[in-house]
Amino acid sequence: MGFWDKVKESANKIAESESWAAIKETASNVGCKVGVHSGKPQHIEGQPQCYMEYTCDKCNQLIIKQKHKFPSKSDAKYHSNRSCEKRLKCEYCDAVETVTVHEHWNSKGVDGYCNNVEKCARCHTERKNGKHHSFIRRGTQGSKIVVECINCRHTELKDTWN
Ligand SMILES: [Zn+2]
Ligand SMILES: [Zn+2]
Numbered sequence: 001m002g003f004w005d006k007v008k009e010s011a012n013k014i015a016e017s018e019s020w021a022a023i024k025e026t027a028s029n030v031g032c033k034v035g036v037h038s039g040k041p042q043h044i045e046g047q048p049q050c051y052m053e054y055t056c057d058k059c060n061q062l063i064i065k066q067k068h069k070f071p072s073k074s075d076a077k078y079h080s081n082r083s084c085e086k087r088l089k090c091e092y093c094d095a096v097e098t099v100t101v102h103e104h105w106n107s108k109g110v111d112g113y114c115n116n117v118e119k120c121a122r123c124h125t126e127r128k129n130g131k132h133h134s135f136i137r138r139g140t141q142g143s144k145i146v147v148e149c150i151n152c153r154h155t156e157l158k159d160t161w162n
């Protein structure tokens with residue numbers, strides 16, 4: 001083996017061992033990279049009860065965890081007449097979470113595609129909630145009954161006429 005081959009070989013070895021070390025390093029810190037750090041969250045004196053922090057023992061980052069205590073959606077009051085939004089405020093700090101809880105869905109019948117249309121009594125939002133066809137009997141196919149919807153023209157085969 002010539003001199004330059006030896007140099008090349010040892011250079012390759014160094015490169016291999018370095019990348020191996022990098023791979024091992026990455027593997028042990030892979031949790032940190034995806035936000036899963038290692039350590040035990042602790043409450044800090046003088047901070048609200050929902051505030052916890054710890055220093056990750058792998059990457060030394062200070063990690064803050066907040067576990068707010070929001071009231072239940074059903075207990076919270078609506079904050080405006082025409083809106084189904086509720087603002088939930090943390091029991092311990094000023095954090096607020098906004099949730100939408102529709103008060104009451106009134107049926108508005110079906111649309112041209114037989115979707116059940118419902119409208120919220122409070123905020124007037126509309127939604128489609130399932131289908132309701134108005135079938136009439138069209139005939140039979142083998143042992144099945146052919147039905148057709150008089151509204152959307154959808155046809156189906158049924159076992160019994162109910
Ligand atoms: Zn970490
Ligand atoms: Zn809080």
Ligand SMILES: [Zn+2]
Pocket residue numbers: 083084101102103104120121122123124125
């Ligand atoms: Zn609503």
Ligand SMILES: [Zn+2]
Pocket residue numbers: 113114132133134149150151152153154
């Ligand atoms: Zn229909």
